[in-house]
Amino acid sequence: MSRIAVLGAGAWGTALALSLARQQRHTVTLWAHTPAHAEAMEQTRENAKFLPGFQLPSDLAISSSLDAAVDQADVLLAVTPSDYMDQTIHAIAPALRENHLFVSASKGIQDRTFRRMSEVVAAASPIRFATLGGPSFAREVAAGLPTAVTLATRDQDVARALQSDFSSESLRVYTNDDVVGVELGGALKNVIALAAGVVDGLQLGSNASAALITRGMAEITRLSVACGARPETMAGLAGYGDLVLTCTGSLSRNRTVGVELGRGRTLPDILASLNGKVAEGVRCTGAALGLARQHGIEMPITSEMYAILHEGRSPVDAIRALMTRPGRDESVG
Ligand SMILES: NC(=O)C1=CN([C@@H]2O[C@H](COP(=O)(O)OP(=O)(O)OC[C@H]3O[C@@H](n4cnc5c(N)ncnc54)[C@H](OP(=O)(O)O)[C@@H]3O)[C@@H](O)[C@H]2O)C=CC1
Numbered sequence: 001m002s003r004i005a006v007l008g009a010g011a012w013g014t015a016l017a018l019s020l021a022r023q024q025r026h027t028v029t030l031w032a033h034t035p036a037h038a039e040a041m042e043q044t045r046e047n048a049k050f051l052p053g054f055q056l057p058s059d060l061a062i063s064s065s066l067d068a069a070v071d072q073a074d075v076l077l078a079v080t081p082s083d084y085m086d087q088t089i090h091a092i093a094p095a096l097r098e099n100h101l102f103v104s105a106s107k108g109i110q111d112r113t114f115r116r117m118s119e120v121v122a123a124a125s126p127i128r129f130a131t132l133g134g135p136s137f138a139r140e141v142a143a144g145l146p147t148a149v150t151l152a153t154r155d156q157d158v159a160r161a162l163q164s165d166f167s168s169e170s171l172r173v174y175t176n177d178d179v180v181g182v183e184l185g186g187a188l189k190n191v192i193a194l195a196a197g198v199v200d201g202l203q204l205g206s207n208a209s210a211a212l213i214t215r216g217m218a219e220i221t222r223l224s225v226a227c228g229a230r231p232e233t234m235a236g237l238a239g240y241g242d243l244v245l246t247c248t249g250s251l252s253r254n255r256t257v258g259v260e261l262g263r264g265r266t267l268p269d270i271l272a273s274l275n276g277k278v279a280e281g282v283r284c285t286g287a288a289l290g291l292a293r294q295h296g297i298e299m300p301i302t303s304e305m306y307a308i309l310h311e312g313r314s315p316v317d318a319i320r321a322l323m324t325r326p327g328r329d330e331s332v333g
């Protein structure tokens, strides 16, 4: 039994809190950063804003006090959008104890610094760290549908403890010591999912979709390995698994943003219709390119996606540019 604080009451934080609370062996608190959101969930026992349709069990505590949530927990499961990770770890740093474990379930890379979430956390605190990745739409986890995820940490004792805490009949948890690979797999697939959505929005067919996903994986792997990841991690749940899910699943917000771009809608219009829900790939595209430049890695799909998002490039021109690049040997990656 563990005392777990889920920091972030969006769709994913709520689904994980539900999954943990339903095991009936942990004490679980779900922290929302606004009192209004916490009060609404408390009154309705539902997260109508981000994950409607699922009843929150009465023993799942809801709080808008970060200090209280952290003080009463041993495991801190951070599920904010990645651009709030820095703010969150700095806010809780003074309250952290030696026995606290910090698990990041956010999928992103910090703007400007190009830091992964483990690096953002380590810059603020020496707390023991793990990251959760893999193909896991929040709604399906909340519905109790079978899901497999990867939990990565360099500390084997932490890996075993968290694997036991998170595992249930519907959530199968694999461990991995490749934190870099799991973090970059989760962050970079969002960029490729945007591009896969563009391909579908333009109705370019199944051949194009399969090619985009495969060549997307090639560039994700190139950059991740250059950053220290193992190639086999990229072939696992947090790499290929999450890429395939997000590029093909209709529940993906990143893919949905890409589909709408492909259909000709503008980015501000699409983002406004997300109503505060995060599509991490939109911000991560620039950070991924920055990281790639630091490592001298070519990222053609990511570059074209950046041009569509931020430089007014038309989706049709971006696809033409990708198709007419100089010939390449597939065996070099
Ligand atoms: N949705 C999914 O299926 C999955 C999402 N993820 C990842 O989980 C992370 C969170 O995504 P998700 O739960 O979907 O988010 P949602 O789009 O559902 O919700 C947005 C979240 O942003 C939070 N937020 C807004 N402003 C702040 C702030 N100032 N400080 C802290 N939090 C803030 C909201 O908190 P509040 O509720 O308190 O207002 C809410 O939790 C992302 O990195 C995403 O990639 C990973 C796997 C699956």
Ligand SMILES: O=C(CO)COP(=O)(O)O
Pocket: 107, 134, 135, 136, 137, 138, 190, 193, 242, 245, 246, 251, 252, 253, 254, 255, 278, 279, 280
């Ligand atoms: O990361 C996810 C599933 O593993 C969710 O993807 P989206 O953020 O695109 O919805």
